[in-house]
Amino acid sequence: MPTLRRLLTRPELALTLLAPDSLDPEVLPAEPAVPAEGVDASVVWVHSSDLLDPTPFLAAGHLLLTTGTQFGTGDVVDDAEADARYADYVDRLQACGVVALGFGTEVVRAGTPQPLIDACRARGLPLFEVPFRIPFIAVERAAGDLIAEERYARSTWALAAQHAIALAALRPDGLGATLAELSRQLDHWVALFDASGKLDRVFPESSLAATSARGLALESLQRDAARLLSAGKRASSSVIAGGETLTLQTLGRPGALRGVLALGGTTALDRASHSVVTSVIALAGLSLEQNATLGRAVGHLRSGLLRTLLLGDLDLVQGVAEQLWGALPPSPVRVVSVQVAANRRDALTEWLELRVETRPGTLFFALLDDSVVLCVEADDRALVAEACSRFEAWAGISDPSGYDGLPGALAQSGQALDRAAEVQPGMVEFAAIARQGVLALLAGTDAREIGLAALAPLLAHDTEHGSGLVPTLRVWLEHNGQYGAVATLLGVHRHTIRARIGQIETLTGRDLSGFPARADLWAALLATDPGEAPQGRGSRSLDRDVFAK
Structure with a gap:
């Protein structure tokens, strides 16, 4: 719209211009004064009326013209009552959203009444x-000509955009390119939230983190996006956050x-x-729907x-993959089993498809049951780490393997994934589990209840008498039944x-002079309280480095 x-x-x-005295912001009256942006307000339409209260026929953005008949004719004394009448008139216009007032002189009275000038200056109209x-x-x-000109220009811009x-x-990457172009055309930031309400991408990339205010806006956006998605219906919402209008x-x-589109900026959209x-x-919406169908x-x-x-049919898979995505990663590879929430799969x-597109020959992946299985280059640490961080996923990584040993590598990654899933999202390497020994795996099985049953008499005795039978047993087994060494340590x-x-x-009914009884109680200790097991002797404490050497 054209401006005043x-x-x-x-x-x-x-x-x-009477209020303020000049278009130049440098010479505007200091106090009170019409804000400099007052003369840059958009004019939606121009209306003329001499009613004392024309607001029923006005709307926000209108410019009003009047000859002042409603204030009386001729030269009148501007007393307090007259001042109040002018002030009330300006208050009504401002409350209605009128952007400016034009006074036609020499029709009813000579010049513009000073009380009207004072009232407009005091109220910023x-x-x-x-x-x-x-x-x-x-x-x-x-x-009207300016409005028509502006509308034509904006229509022309819209067609070009x-x-x-x-x-x-x-x-x-049609969807990403479309959103980036929208951001450029509107001079707004544009964000896409996925079906789970998580931020998927934003253009330009640094826009939301540019200021702390925009950081607060992102939190508000995520809450509103999740609310709209939970309703399951087509909907829109506008909020004010961080000094910006967000849609x-x-x-x-x-x-x-399939998601929520969000955009914001300091200027309103016409x-x-x-x-x-x-x-x-x-x-x-069409792109996301097509992506979902094609993705399946x-x-x-x-x-x-x-x-x-x-x-074992490597040639067939290699031929198909080269036609569609590029060569498979060179051998040896690591197999990575990834577990992620269903609504983020x-x-x-x-995201993995985009990585295949930008880095062909370095990644192959597929869905297998409830996991996403990756074949990556043996030293590709960053890809797995980024996937876990970005999608709050768990990952188990195998040892390096040739394609002929892929089934064994998949089994290794599955075992590592089982261990990774026991704690917070992140990565676990199979080699880290192997370093702990076979008995360390008991901590992740149903052996805990059996172990508790085996140790129950000792635990009950320690609780009732304050004895230290369980700690003594642990140290004694660790030191191969050497009484002197254990006595010194304790x-x-x-x-x-x-x-x-x-x-x-x-208490346990076991003869600890033989190895089987000792091994049984050691396994019970690992299954029930792995955190206390000594390092290097079956401890549960995991080395979470992906490719620790």
Whole structure:
């Protein structure tokens, strides 16, 4: 929309700004004063009225012209009552959203009443004087021409913007290119949240983190995106956060929402901008729906190729993969089993597809049961780490293997994944488990209850009598039944250790002179309280480095 400033600077209208005194912000009255942005307000339409209360016929963004008939004719004394009448009049206009007031002189009275000037200055409402020789219709026509010119320019821009966005949609990463182009055309940041409400991508990349205020805006956006998605319906929302107007719109069909598009900036969107956003919403929704359908088909193909690869037909898989995605990673490879929340699995596979596209020959992946299985280069640490961090996933990594040993490597990654899933999201390497020994695996099985049953008499005795049978047993087994060494470590006499071991044999009904009984109780200790096991002797404490040497 055209601004008041553009009208005031039209020489043929000869308009004189009275409040403030000048268009130059440097010479505006200091206090009180019309804000400099007052003369840059958008004019939606121009209306003329001499009613004392014309607000029922006005709307926000209107510019009002009046000859002042409602204030009386001739030269009148501007007393306190008259001042109040002018002040109330300006208050009504400002409350209605009128952007400026134009006073036509020499029709009813000479000049603009000073109380009206004072009231406008005090309340920050721009006031300008229209000379007698300039009819109101000339001002209205000039404003109408500017509005029509602006609308034509914005319509032309919208067509050009939609053309640029349509071209962007034809690029390899059509969705990302479309959103990036929308951000550039609107001069707004644009963000996409996936179906789980998590931030998927943002353009430009640094926009949301640029200021702390935008950081707060991101938190607000995530809450609102999750709220819209949980409803399962097509919906939109606008919020104010961090000094910006933020708009959110769901993408996809009701009951099958694919995400939320969010955009924001310091300037409001006009009708032309909204039309561009609407077209992008349609493109993004279609793209996400097509991606989901195509992704399912490609996922089935990838799963079939992985199963074929596990059966040993490397040539067939290599030939198909080269045609579609590029060569398989060179041998040796590591197999990575990744577990992620079901509502984030599609986002993970889409991200992996982009990695395959940008780095062909370094990654192959497929869905296998409930896991995403990756074949990566033997030293590719960053890819697995980024996947776990970005998608809050768990990953188990095998030892390096040739493709002929892929089934064994898959089994290793599965075992490592089982251990990784016991703690917070992250990576566990099979080699880290192997260093702990076979008995360390008991901590992740159902052996805990059996171990507790085996140790129950000792635990009960320690609780009732304050004895230290379980700690003594642990140290004694660790030191291969050497009474002297254990006595020294525990600071007691060796006969005390012998007495405790004899008591343990009586309570458990086991003869600890033989290896099987000792191994059984050691396994029970590992299964019930692995955190206490000594390092290097079956401890549960994991080395979570992906490729520790």
